Every structure is written in structure tokens, then in C-alpha cells.
Amino acid sequence: MSWSEATQKIIIGSPDPEQALADCAAYGLARRGGRIAPTSDAEPIAPAPNDNRKEASPRVGAIFSQVMATEDNEMLRECCLALDRANLVVPYRQLPDILAAATARSVVRDAVLPALGSRGRWLAQRRVGWAWAAGDGVEDTVIDIDDALDLSPVQRKARLSTARKQDPERFRAYIVEHWPELRRVEDRKLLIAALSESLTAADEPVLEQALDDRSANVREEAVALLRRIPGSALSKRAEQRLRSGLLEETVDLHPDGPYEQEPTREELRDSPVRRTGSARLKADAASVSPDFWIEWLGPKAPRKLRLSTWGTALLQGVAENLAAAEDPVPWLTDLASTISSTALLDTLDKLPAEMLGRVLIRLAGSWDANELDYFCGLLPSPWHPDVTRVVLERFAELADRGWRVGRPPEALLRRGDLRVLHDHWPRIATRWPVHGAEELVLRLRTELHEEIERSENP
Secondary structure, three states: OOOHHHHHHHHOOOOOHHHHHHHHHHHHHHHHHOOOOOOOOOOOOOOOOOOOEOOOHHHHHHHHHHHHHOOHHHHHHHHHHHHHHHOOEEOOOHHHHHHHHHHHOOHHHHHHHHHHHHHHHHHHHEEEHHHOOOOOOOOOOOHHHHHHHHHHHHHHHHHHHHHHHOHHHHHHHHHHHOOOOOOHHHHHHHHHHOOOOOOOOOHHHHHHHOOOOOOOOHHHHHHHHHHHOOOOOOHHHHHHHHHHHHHOOOOOOOOOOOOOOOOOHHHHHOOOOOOOOHHHHHHHHHHOHHHHHHHHHHHHHHHHHHHHHOHHHHHHHHHOHHHOOOOHHHHHHHHHHOHHHHHHHHHHHHHHHHHHHHHHHHHHHOOOOHHHHHHHHOOOOOOOOHHHHHHHHHHHHHOOOOOOOOOOOHHHHHHHOHHHHHHOOOHHHOOEEEEEHHHHHHHHHHHHHHHHHHOOOO
């Protein structure tokens, strides 16, 4: 019997329908199984390398799937960081899902990368959209910077960042040697931006060279990094202009100071865009540490700046570089009364996590529910125990918002320290009796850490 005869029986009819169906199934399988694969010159894909770290358990994988379904970036970040600390990697079945999630949510990539392992990076090489994760592992081959600059825009930034991590000295030497011949503005900007990885004083000469670039975009990138180097020449030049250009008692313009004159070439180098008036003061204030004002004008410096005729410009500059302050708290009251709330929140968003926690501990008592909720969203999880306790106390004494009556704040249970939350659970359940969904989140976080601990100590 042939395939055509078998199918004809199905169409016309057969006295033995069971046999006809069996014949069709057998012949259909034979027709497909008997095909010869077409020849191809493509190189076979190399097998995935073995990981030098243990794969997390299937139970951790199930928790990961639930966390990714919530689309909560900070919970996903917490999961990945917990795996990395335990020297584990993401379960292999979850690798495609987590690569897709981190591709869509770039804010979690820094936490996802260490947890991918060798197989995750191997898988990332198979798809262009995942290229951000392909080169951030321990690589045996030194990246050729010339080749990296010829890659697609998606891959170029990641490769340059990796080359910088591999050998900072070689990376700096490349920029110095090839700078005159780099024609594309984007190449020069990306090379300078890559220096932000482990920025040190050794990078200052390279960044000073970039201040003479013909592109304002490149100069802006260099200035932003120079402001982050303590004691940089750019900061010292700005300090000198501020001391010479402002009267110490009133923080007003000195009649014979530099700000009453046309900007010099040196000042224009330090300000990426030609500036006039108060913008010059703002640029220089952004180039010095806020501690400079405390040292020069004393502990009441924030108030003196606010009362100055030029206070808005100066405090806007202070806000841009607030992360350089040893303690940002003394500045917050005067900043809040001078600059917009949006600008202040943007400023706080740039602070390191430890500093953010200190700010919250000091100021949470004066914030309403909306401000506290927004600020909590800036803090990476898991929070420090002291931060968790302060947030819990403040939320507990505030009235619930109309649409969340009886329900605990989501941020508290999604990001707070687990031990503190468990110790205070009876109080939380009493204060917010409608806590079903939030309790499930807390249970999910707890199960994750317990499962990881079991993997570490089987």
C-alpha cells in the first residue's frame, strides 16, 4: 500500500476505519522521517560550557518564574543578588525568561549579569537583543577595541565596558593614542563613558584631554566624570572661581570677580556649553563637592546659599553633585525650599544606596505617605534593618490612603528586611488587616532565601 492509497481510503471510506487511520499515521511518519536534511555550510554552534558554579534548585526556578510574573524589578534584583552571594546561578530552564525580562527592564541588568553563569552568557550570544549579557563574564580572549567599535550599537557599549574592566591601563592608552583619528562622535563619547567603570584619579588626564573635543556631547560626558573624581583639577578650578567671584558674607557677586567678566577659555572648557549669567554659577557649583561650601562658609552654608540673590542657581548646582557630600542631610531642607520637588527627587535618585538609607532615616518623620512611598521606590532591596524599622514606624502612624484602607504598603513587604518584617508581623497584621496579597509576597521572598540556604547547606 502507498501513501496515496491510504489517504484515498480516508477520503472515500473504508470498511476498517481503525486500520485506515493506523496506515495513515504510519505512512505519514515514514514520509516525514525519511526526509534527508539539506546540506549547509554553517558552522555548528559550540556546546554550552560547564558552569563553575552550581545551578540553583528547581524550586528556586519556580520562585523566579513567579517573581518575573509580578514584573517587580526590585524583587527580581533581590533574587539575583541572593543567588550571586550564595555562589549559585539561575536554573537553566529559566535562563531564556530572565534574559528576556532583563532585556526589557534594563534597570535590573547589573544584578542579573552575575547570576547568569557561563551558560547564560553562552545563550546570550545566540540572540542579538541579548548581546548586553554576552560579554560580561570571565573572558579568555582580550577584547580588541578596534573591533568593538565596529560592532552594532547594541553590542558596542557592552564590549567597550568589558574591555575597560579587563585592563583599565590598556583602555586609557588606546584612547590617548587613537583619539585624533576617531572621526565618529559616538565612538569618542562611548569610549569616555566606559571610563565610568571603576573611575579613578588615573583617568583624569584622559578626561582632561576630552575637554578640548570639538563635540559638546563628548565634553559633557567628560565633565560629568571629572566631577566624580575627588580633588580633580576641574573641581579646583571651579573652587577658585567661586572664591574669587563671590563675596563670603553675602554670597553675592564680587564686582571685580570672574563672573562679572567674560568667561575665559579655561571656564568654557569646564562648561560643555557656552554659559552666561547664573548658568555659570550653577556649572561651577556642580563641579565642587557640597562640603566645599561647609568648609568655606561654615555649617550654615546651606542657609546662606538659599538667602543669596543667586541661591537658586547655586543650590541647583549643589543638587547635581550632592552624591559627593559626606553627609547630604544638612542640605535637604534648603534644597527642598529652593528647587522643584521633581529636581530634588532626581537628586536623591543619584545618591548611593547607603546614603539614601541615611537620608530616609533622618527625614522619614516629616514625609507624608506619597513622599515616603516614592522615596522607598528609590531604595534598592533588601533594605537595611534600620531603614525597614523606620519605614514601618512612619507608615504605621500615617492614615491609610483612601484606596488602600487596611492594606499594608507594598514597598514595605516587597523590599523590607525579612527578619524585621517577621519579628513585627503580628503588629503589621493588626495595623493592616487586609494583607493577603502582601503576605504572599513576603512568603515568596522567605521561601527563596530558605531554599538558597538549603542549597548552600544541604
